[in-house]
Amino acid sequence: MKASIRKVIIGFNRKESDRLIQELGTAGILQIDRWDTAGIEAPAPVYSDLENTIASMLGSIEAAVAELTPDAARPSVPGAGAEGEPVIFSRDIEADRAAVETIRREMDELHELRQKYAAEQDELRERLSDARRIAALVGDPGHLKKMTLCQHAFGTLLKEINSPAGGIEDGFYLRQAGRFVLGICPAGKKDGLVALLRGYGFEEKEELLDSTAVSPRRLDEWKAHVELTKKDLDMKEEDLRGRMKDMISTLDSLHETYTRLGSAIEAKKGFLRTADTEFISGWIDFDDRAAIVAALTRVCGTRFFLHIFSEEEMRGLRVPGPVRLRNRWFFRAFEMIVKNAGIPESKELDPTPVATIAYLLMFGVMFGDVGQGLVLSATGLIMKAIARRKKLRGFFRDAGTILIAGGLSAALFGVLYGSVFSNEHLIPPLWFHPMEHIMDLFFAAIMMGASFISIGLLMNIFNLYKSGDYFETIFGIHGILGFIVYTGSLFLAVRYATAGTPPAALELLFILGLPICLFLFRNIPGHLFPGRKKLFPHGVFEYAVESIVELIEMFSGFLGNSISFIRAGAFALSHAGLSIAVYTLAGIVSPTLSAASLSIIVIGNIFIILLEGLVCGIQSMRLEYYEFFSKFFRGNGVEFTPFSFKRKQAVAKGVA
Numbered sequence: 165m166k167a168s169i170r171k172v173i174i175g176f177n178r179k180e181s182d183r184l185i186q187e188l189g190t191a192g193i194l195q196i197d198r199w200d201t202a203g204i205e206a207p208a209p210v211y212s213d214l215e216n217t218i219a220s221m222l223g224s225i226e227a228a229v230a231e232l233t234p235d236a237a238r239p240s241v242p243g244a245g246a247e248g249e250p251v252i253f254s255r256d257i258e259a260d261r262a263a264v265e266t267i268r269r270e271m272d273e274l275h276e277l278r279q280k281y282a283a284e285q286d287e288l289r290e291r292l293s294d295a296r297r298i299a300a301l302v303g304d305p306g307h308l309k310k311m312t313l314c315q316h317a318f319g320t321l322l323k324e325i326n327s328p329a330g331g332i333e334d335g336f337y338l339r340q341a342g343r344f345v346l347g348i349c350p351a352g353k354k355d356g357l358v359a360l361l362r363g364y365g366f367e368e369k370e371e372l373l374d375s376t377a378v379s380p381r382r383l384d385e386w387k388a389h390v391e392l393t394k395k396d397l398d399m400k401e402e403d404l405r406g407r408m409k410d411m412i413s414t415l416d417s418l419h420e421t422y423t424r425l426g427s428a429i430e431a432k433k434g435f436l437r438t439a440d441t442e443f444i445s446g447w448i449d450f451d452d453r454a455a456i457v458a459a460l461t462r463v464c465g466t467r468f469f470l471h472i473f474s475e476e477e478m479r480g481l482r483v484p485g486p487v488r489l490r491n492r493w494f495f496r497a498f499e500m501i502v503k504n505a506g507i508p509e510s511k512e513l514d515p516t517p518v519a520t521i522a523y524l525l526m527f528g529v530m531f532g533d534v535g536q537g538l539v540l541s542a543t544g545l546i547m548k549a550i551a552r553r554k555k556l557r558g559f560f561r562d563a564g565t566i567l568i569a570g571g572l573s574a575a576l577f578g579v580l581y582g583s584v585f586s587n588e589h590l591i592p593p594l595w596f597h598p599m600e601h602i603m604d605l606f607f608a609a610i611m612m613g614a615s616f617i618s619i620g621l622l623m624n625i626f627n628l629y630k631s632g633d634y635f636e637t638i639f640g641i642h643g644i645l646g647f648i649v650y651t652g653s654l655f656l657a658v659r660y661a662t663a664g665t666p667p668a669a670l671e672l673l674f675i676l677g678l679p680i681c682l683f684l685f686r687n688i689p690g691h692l693f694p695g696r697k698k699l700f701p702h703g704v705f706e707y708a709v710e711s712i713v714e715l716i717e718m719f720s721g722f723l724g725n726s727i728s729f730i731r732a733g734a735f736a737l738s739h740a741g742l743s744i745a746v747y748t749l750a751g752i753v754s755p756t757l758s759a760a761s762l763s764i765i766v767i768g769n770i771f772i773i774l775l776e777g778l779v780c781g782i783q784s785m786r787l788e789y790y791e792f793f794s795k796f797f798r799g800n801g802v803e804f805t806p807f808s809f810k811r812k813q814a815v816a817k818g819v820a
Contacts (some may be wrong), residue, residue: 169488170473174460176464191457192809193455194446196807197445201445215429219426258389293728297344298341302346315354317346317361318347320344325338478501487509489502491804501788505793506801509799511631522792532576535769540773543571610726617791649722652676
């Protein structure tokens with residue numbers, strides 16, 4: 165069923181505009197429309213400067229959050245935009261901007277400090293590594309200074325020396341450790357040694373051979389310095405994490421406030437203004453009429469105008485109103501199946517209850533098994549429990565309900581089929597085993613589909629009548645004539661298939677002949693309907709061809725739609741076939757029940773639940789949309805979306 169959505173006009177003093185939009189955004193009960201101001205001379209509200217400021221603020225806030233937590237999801241922290249805040253239009257924007265800039269400045273300082281400590285730590289580690297290389301290369305530097313017959317050259321190289329002579333190059337002895345090199349040469353030959361080394365990018369670093377630079381004591385001091393630097397850095401990072409929570413809390417609060425402010429500005433742009441008064445055009449759920457009066461009274465006292473359209477006035481509107489589906493708790497979960505196909509128009513029937521029953525019946529027929537169905541229901545219960553504990557709404561909660569209901573439907577048909585965890589010998593079937601009565605199963609599936617198609621045609625007739633399209637109501641393919649042709653043909657075919665009674669000539673005349681003739685010549689009586697001015701708008705020939713093609717389409721469409729439901733029986737056979745395969749494989753492994761055969765049965769059932777559960781769910785939805793919904797559902801409606809800060813906050817938290 166659908167809620168009664170009514171058009172509403174509200175008038176109030178311009179001085180109360182800011183407070184009223186705050187109240188309406190908090191209440192979340194009014195969908196605001198924009199006035200058609202063509203030909204109306206009224207002062208237009210100008211918010212471009214404020215909108216630019218809001219966009220700039222939100223950009224700065226989101227940039228700050230992105231820099232604070234580049235790779236992590238920020239926590240959700242309730243902030244200054246919480247319900248009950250007086251008026252969001254009274255914000256001190258400059259003060260808020262200064263607060264954001266202060267946070268960004270402090271954040272930059274902390275980020276620079278972290279980089280500084282990281283760089284210092286890397287430098288100390290490099291120096292420690294160099295000292296170890298020098299110590300390994302030189303040993304005691306004092307020995308080098310005591311040499312009299314030889315000289316040395318010490319420094320760094322840009323590339324490695326690959327000497328095939330084991331360290332002897334052009335009569336010089338060379339040793340290399342990383343980027344450091346030590347060369348030994350006879351006295352007086354140092355210039356030649358240095359010239360050789362310069363070919364490898366040599367730079368002399370004699371000062372590094374100071375004994376204090378590479379002594380064990382000096383090495384220990386550097387190690388200790390590295391450890392102290394690490395501890396200091398850890399403390400700074402811990403301090404940063406603590407400050408980040410406060411920063412994010414402030415930024416989240418400001419983001420929420422300015423998101424609300426932006427949505428309020430967008431809503432106010434739809435107001436109609438005069439010198440002293442503003443008017444709102446919108447929609448409300450008729451059940452919320454007391455709430456809208458209370459909200460207006462809290463802000464305006466008795467100084468407001470409110471007109472809620474009556475049902476008669478609603479029928480006279482040129483533009484259809486938005487739609488809010490309102491079903492009982494069980495059917496509410498299945499609304500998402502309907503919404504996936506679209507929103508029913510305001511004058512359309514809500515198909516949710518019928519769609520729910522159709523989906524569950526089709527799923528049960530395909531996936532009939534007591535044990536596997538109860539497993540699906542248990543999974544649905546777990547999903548709903550998790551959704552309740554984690555305060556998840558929407559998909560997880562509704563999907564849990566659908567799993568519970570689908571599992572119970574499968575369990576019910578499992579009783580009818582006599583199947584428990586793919587075993588068809590534990591309980592006797594109340595109906596039949598699918599594999600033993602294939603034609604009966606197909607016949608039942610087609611009859612189920614024909615019932616849904618017939619219901620869909622009746623719903624379409626009602627929708628056409630409610631929308632005022634009386635010609636299509638009577639003469640349309642999915643109108644009264646189409647319904648008579650389909651149900652009449654179905655009756656004759658079923659009677660012949662079950663009782664062997666062929667249709668009589670008089671039956672064919674009244675059930676098929678007369679409706680077909682009326683359909684072919686429908687423009688003649690249809691000319692009397694309002695809005696149909698010409699008898700043959702595009703000529704007699706085109707009308708004749710069009711009518712014959714539509715007649716063929718009617719019969720082929722109805723036949724194809726009906727036969728398509730055989731797939732429900734086919735998937736029931738597929739499910740039964742997989743079950744037989746599982747137990748056959750278990751019997752091959754071990755004729756008696758053993759650990760190996762039991763493992764195969766368990767794994768096989770899990771496989772069937774996952775695979776067939778998914779496939780049967782998809783096929784049930786496919787039959788629902790293409791064979792059932794196609795008979796009556798247009799889905800061109802607009803969902804009722806009241807102006808609400810809660811909705812905007814949820815969107816903001818998903819973006820920032």
